[in-house]
Amino acid sequence: MKIPEAVYAGEKLRPLLTGLMGSGGFRALLSRALTLATAEVPGLRAVHVQADGSLEGLEELRTQLSPAELFDGRVVLLAQLLGLLQAFIGEDLTMRLARDIWPSTQLTDMDSNRKKGNHENSK
Numbered sequence: 001m002k003i004p005e006a007v008y009a010g011e012k013l014r015p016l017l018t019g020l021m022g023s024g025g026f027r028a029l030l031s032r033a034l035t036l037a038t039a040e041v042p043g044l045r046a047v048h049v050q051a052d053g054s055l056e057g058l059e060e061l062r063t064q065l066s067p068a069e070l071f072d073g074r075v076v077l078l079a080q081l082l083g084l085l086q087a088f089i090g091e092d093l094t095m096r097l098a099r100d101i102w103p104s105t106q107l108t109d110m111d112s113n114r115k116k117g118n119h120e121n122s123k
Contacts, residue, residue, distance in 0.1 A: 033080035041073040
């Protein structure tokens, strides 16, 4: 099973976010995202954030998890990272960063939810 490039966005986000919040800030954000993701995908317990903000242990999980479980773990980790980022810097800036990473991907879910929420709040 080939893992789509979008799942590797955490690695692509690292230089951008390290520039914005420093390496310690990025490590803290990624560590928290990993803790949250581990609650959903317990197999991620073997993964650790390195001093440079990279992840150690994902490759070893290939022998311990099925390809689908590994894929799910990476997706959940990325979702948690983007969710935390949205909480700290806001939805608009998070969406801009995500569009920089995935320029050809439609990223409308957050936009749709925001519009839906705004519509419901105006009732």
